[in-house]
Amino acid sequence: MLKMVVCIKQVPMVSELPWDPKTGTLKRDLAEGMINPACRAALDAAVRIRESEGGEIVAMTMGPPMAEEVLREAIALGADRGVLLCDRRLAGADTLATSYTLARAIEKVCPDFDLILCGFATSDSETAQVGPQLAEALGIPGVAYVDEIELTGRTVRMQRLADNFLETLEMDLPGLITVTTGVHAPRHVPLGGLQDAFTGAEIETLDAKALDVDPEQIGVKGSATRILNVYSPTSDKKNIVLTGTPKRIVEQLFERFDDKIGGTIGKDLKSDKKKS
Numbered sequence: 680m681l682k683m684v685v686c687i688k689q690v691p692m693v694s695e696l697p698w699d700p701k702t703g704t705l706k707r708d709l710a711e712g713m714i715n716p717a718c719r720a721a722l723d724a725a726v727r728i729r730e731s732e733g734g735e736i737v738a739m740t741m742g743p744p745m746a747e748e749v750l751r752e753a754i755a756l757g758a759d760r761g762v763l764l765c766d767r768r769l770a771g772a773d774t775l776a777t778s779y780t781l782a783r784a785i786e787k788v789c790p791d792f793d794l795i796l797c798g799f800a801t802s803d804s805e806t807a808q809v810g811p812q813l814a815e816a817l818g819i820p821g822v823a824y825v826d827e828i829e830l831t832g833r834t835v836r837m838q839r840l841a842d843n844f845l846e847t848l849e850m851d852l853p854g855l856i857t858v859t860t861g862v863h864a865p866r867h868v869p870l871g872g873l874q875d876a877f878t879g880a881e882i883e884t885l886d887a888k889a890l891d892v893d894p895e896q897i898g899v900k901g902s903a904t905r906i907l908n909v910y911s912p913t914s915d916k917k918n919i920v921l922t923g924t925p926k927r928i929v930e931q932l933f934e935r936f937d938d939k940i941g942g943t944i945g946k947d948l949k950s951d952k953k954k955s
């Protein structure tokens with residue numbers, strides 16, 4: 680039986696990102712959560728593969744207790760199991776610690792996995808690092824930014840757009856794929872399925888102890904990177920009207936902006952002026 684794991688992250692709803700301009704941080708606790716759009720596309724891809732090949736889909740997320748919601752939604756959308764990795768010790772993880780934790784959890788919950796599906800990136804942190812790092816942590820091949828997936832036996836054929844070229848790639852299972860939101864138009868959540876998922880389905884919750892992870896490699900401790908500052912960049916825009924003949928306007932442009940123009944064309948206009 681084909682075993683698939685879909686990694687899903689809960690992200691704040693884009694329409695209501697409460698942002699604290701003083702601290703420059705996102706007030707995640709005040710935002711409504713939703714399935715990251717690319718993770719939803721990954722789940723949809725898994726459901727389509729199961730429709731033709733059969734198999735089992737495990738939806739997995741690492742997050743706070745409220746992340747359970749996205750697992751229930753994933754079950755309503757077709758996942759067979761929902762697994763939540765939740766523990767204070769896992770909090771504050773960067774992408775390295777996140778992928779380490781997901782890898783150990785997959786080995787624990789679904790050791791005989793065939794295919795791992797992730798979104799290509801998230802809408803809140805958007806590093807696009809977790810999928811490739813997860814493949815590395817599991818010691819399996821991985822292909823990122825995939826738009827089309829076709830499974831034949833133990834070989835996946837994929838298509839992706841890279842540098843404006845369409846690439847066709849093949850990978851033998853087990854392997855990992857990160858998908859773009861262009862992979863399929865997302866299906867609607869069936870209302871009956873939602874009700875069952877929120878009332879009947881059981882979510883398996885694992886803490887750091889149950890995961891048997893190295894405490895030095897999880898959460899803040901296991902994070903190799905630190906955010907030193909977060910701020911909204913400000914831009915200083917003003918309108919300037921230049922008057923005179925076209926020649927005079929061009930001269931004024933160079934008088935005012937020769938540094939910027941020189942920088943753009945890769946030439947020091949000031950030293951050129953001195954020479955002439």
Ligand SMILES: Cc1cc2nc3c(=O)[nH]c(=O)nc-3n(C[C@H](O)[C@H](O)[C@H](O)COP(=O)(O)OP(=O)(O)OC[C@H]3O[C@@H](n4cnc5c(N)ncnc54)[C@H](O)[C@@H]3O)c2cc1C
Nearest residue numbers: 686741771773774777797798800801804805806807808809
């Ligand atoms: C330097 C740094 C410090 C950070 N510190 C904090 C912090 O203190 N607190 C905090 O909350 N966040 C923190 N973050 C954010 C946190 O590391 C990321 O949200 C998390 O590691 C996932 O990265 P991403 O959202 O960029 O995922 P991407 O790499 O963009 O996601 C790609 C795919 O990976 C999978 N995936 C990603 N995250 C998860 C997950 N949690 N569960 C299941 N699947 C997942 C999904 O399939 C997703 O579509 C930090 C990030 C960085 C770079």
